[in-house]
Structures are given as structure tokens and as C-alpha cells.
Amino acid sequence: MANVNEVSDSNFEAEVLQSSQPVLVDFWAPWCGPCRMIAPVVEELAADNAGTIKVAKVNVDDSPTTAAGFGVSSIPTLMLFKNGEVVDRFVGVQPKNRLQDAIDQAIA
Numbered sequence: 001m002a003n004v005n006e007v008s009d010s011n012f013e014a015e016v017l018q019s020s021q022p023v024l025v026d027f028w029a030p031w032c033g034p035c036r037m038i039a040p041v042v043e044e045l046a047a048d049n050a051g052t053i054k055v056a057k058v059n060v061d062d063s064p065t066t067a068a069g070f071g072v073s074s075i076p077t078l079m080l081f082k083n084g085e086v087v088d089r090f091v092g093v094q095p096k097n098r099l100q101d102a103i104d105q106a107i108a
Contacts, residue, residue: 003046007056009063016056017084022106023054024099027070027077029061035076038093042078045099052107082106 007015007025016023026042028035046055060067060075070079070086080088080102088102 003050003055004043005054005056007058007063007066009065012058012063012066015054016081019054019081019084021052021054022087022103023056023081024103025079025081026055026057027060027067027072027075027079028057029059029075032075034093038076038078041094041096041099044096045103048100049103049107053103080106 004026005015016025024042024045026035026038028039042055042057049055058066060072074091076092078090078094078099079086087106090099090102
């Protein structure tokens with residue numbers, strides 16, 4: 001998890017919305033089975049795209065304000081932010097190539 005940052009309600013704006021790089025955010029919870037399934041994919045994407053994008057995880061139990069503010073009702077939900085705006089959103093477990101395609105579009 002060296003390339004994945006834990007982000008909370010208190011630092012979401014600074015880490016994600018004000019980031020100069022696109023940010024892939026994984027909204028998750030420790031008790032969520034599908035969240036644990038996609039976690040290695042998120043970590044691979046972080047390693048594969050290090051220096052190009054930031055990757056962050058938001059525990060929805062610990063940071064409910066941020067999750068609610070972005071309408072997260074099912075987890076895992078992954079959102080790709082660019083210039084403080086959501087440019088892509090995925091709900092549920094996704095194939096790595098689909099997420100990589102979205103990242104490629106965001107950095108193009």
C-alpha cells in the first residue's frame with residue numbers, strides 16, 4: 001500500500017480536490033467483501049501509475065461526510081477526480097483494464 005493514501009473527511013479536500021494530478025479514490029469499508037476483492041487491483045493501479053496519478057482510499061465508516069457528499073450508497077465505489085471534479089465513477093468490482101482505460105483518459 002505504499003502508493004495508496006488513506007484519506008479522511010478532514011484531509012479529502014487537500015489530498016483529492018486540490019490535487020494537481022488526477023486522483024483515483026476507492027470508497028470502501030473493512031467489512032465489505034467486494035472491497036477486499038478489488039483492493040489488490042487498486043494497489044496494482046497505484047504502482048503502475050505512480051507519479052502520474054494519486055490513489056486514495058476513503059473508509060466510509062470513518063469518513064461518512066465525504067462518502068455522503070459524493071452520493072456513495074454502495075461500496076466499493078471508485079471515483080476518478082481531475083481538477084477537483086469527478087470525471088468517472090465505478091460501482092462494484094471492476095476489471096483492472098477498465099479502470100486503467102479511465103485513468104489513461106484522465107491523464108491524456
